[in-house]
Amino acid sequence: MTQTTTDLTQMLLDAAHRAGADAADVLVQYGRSNVVEMRGGALEHAERAEAVDLGLRVLVGQRQASISSSDIRPDTITILAERAVAMAREAPEDPYIGLAEPSQLATGWNIDTLELVDPAPEPAPTTLQDRAAGAEAAALGVDGITQCQSATAAYETRDIHIAMSNGFAASYARTDSYIGTTAIAGSGAGMERDNDGDSRIFAADLRSPEDIGARAGARAAERLGARKPPTGAYPVLFDERISSSLIGHLLSAANGSAVARGASWLRGRLGDQVLPAALSLIEDPHRVRVRSSGMFDAEGLPTRRRAIIEDGRLTGWTLDLATARQLGMVPTGNAKRRLSGAPTPGHWNIALTQSEHSRADLIAQMGTGLLVTSMIGSTINPNTGDYSRGAAGFWVEQGQIAYPVNECTIAGSLPDFLGRMIPANDARTHLSSVVPSLLVEGLTLAGA
Structure with missing residues (x-):
């Protein structure tokens, strides 16, 4: 991605203004994710995704419209803004819509104090595979468990920027790590299933795969009969x-x-x-x-x-x-x-x-x-x-x-x-x- 999220939000606001919007706000999100699924001790599915998504809301008088896209080319952004404005002009009037007054906007905040981003390196696919495999093995080790429907480990990071024509703009990021599994006990019409999982911003805070798998297995086994x-x-x-x-x-x-x-x-x-x-x-x-x-x-x-x-x-x-x-x-x-x-x-x-x-x-x-x-x-x-x-x-x-x-x-x-x-x-x-x-x-x- 050659443009930053800040660049893209400003491009969208400028395009909305040129298209005739009286006011606008923009949300741009750049995300990366890795998901690994294990079944029967073998890798069943692995997926990596990267995407940039744009969201634009325009206001024309007391009418509004929203549009979204994953195409970040400048000519596409111009077309999106023009379409959004055209849609807004056909929308019904709403006396309650409108951006915040400058005096209402947040100031002086420091989002870093919330610790929404894990500073640890992004985990390798083999690390995610080991986490999922550990959860599945622990579940299968519980008496009465016949199979695991799935065992998953995932990591996601998102960079987000919002900007508004009233002057507000902010960038922040979030990370998320996940381990989970679904265990199946019994067989035939007597099968029962249950699950356990853990999702945290910091991977170091996650419960162990073994604990998650054992708990999922115990929950499923308890449901038999x-x-x-x-x-x-x-x-x-x-x-x-x-x-x-x-x-x-x-x-x-x-x-x-x-x-x-x-x-x-x-x-x-x-x-x-x-x-x-x-x-x-x-x-x-x-x-x-x-x-x-x-x-x-x-x-x-x-x-x-x-x-x-x-x-x-x-x-x-x-x-x-x-x-x-x-x-x-x-x-x-x-x-x-x-x-x-x-x-x-x-x-x-x-x-x-x-x-x-x-x-x-x-x-x-x-x-x-x-x-x-x-x-x-x-x-x-x-x-x-x-x-x-x-x-x-x-x-x-x-x-x-x-x-x-x-x-x-x-x-x-x-x-x-x-x-x-x-x-x-x-x-x-x-x-x-x-x-x-x-x-x-x-x-x-x-x-x-």
Whole structure:
């Protein structure tokens, strides 16, 4: 690539101006990745990719359009800008769109303090192959494991530059290393599968391939002999592996875009108690070595730590510029953007208050009920919060795990059961979503 990401963003902004745009913003991303997959002790797939991707949004009055491409030739950039402006002129007017005022823009930030880039050299393909092979071998070494569906090791680095016609510009980079495997236990109709994996910004922080493979194998073997649980109303413990999905539904309802559309069961509930009084949900975009950290959002606004829910009460919505204007509120610095499309509100790192109880304590407390370790499908009514999902895990009797279960459905009302859930203390603090196992009393199970 002869042009830098900075050069390309300026070329796009200049082309948009020449084409007749009143304002524009640009996202340019240069990425490199290596992926290695092992199966049966042999290399099954290896892939290296390098790409430059461009995203341009133009505003003509109160109309906007977005366009993306991977072609960085100057004549193509000119054509892209002209097409984007032509599209914008045909788009419907939106009174809420517009770039940030200069006074709103982030200043004085130092993204290096977030440690989003691993300074270690890019791993060789043989290193990735050894990592994947180690995970697969460890999984196959677990009693009951008959094969591994896949074992993968990967590395990715991205250089990103954003620039806007209001004067904001920023460059930053990110790296990501991954090891994971899926193990299969049993055979025929009695086969069960499960997985484990680890993804980190710094490769040195990764768990060992052997630990990942052994855990994937143990999880799959534990599921052998699964059967349907009884039907009825029982307590349900959402394992830490999947508990963040419950908080994800809550965050979706607190998203300003959903609120502005009237498609949120939290609409009109600012200041209301939505979680138990002992719980808070904190967003912190400045955590070190965490994937969803950032000093500024996709519109150039500064990010900040805030309580989305404090002592159980909903304190505010998650807003970008457009939704803040629509709702008559102040933006929260939460704009996210893909290469194609306008910015939309999204969350940074979040953490739910943990308790002093271990997962084992909550299993003992629940008596008889369901420990959920995986979920499939999703039926969530955004207006009412009615909830229904397929689940698998383990049946608990007299406070102890009795047998594995599958093919069951969990149903309930999110507004109701989120207000009475009990957290454990087992959340992994290096994740972007730090959410422990969550116990909820009295959900409806449909099983045998």
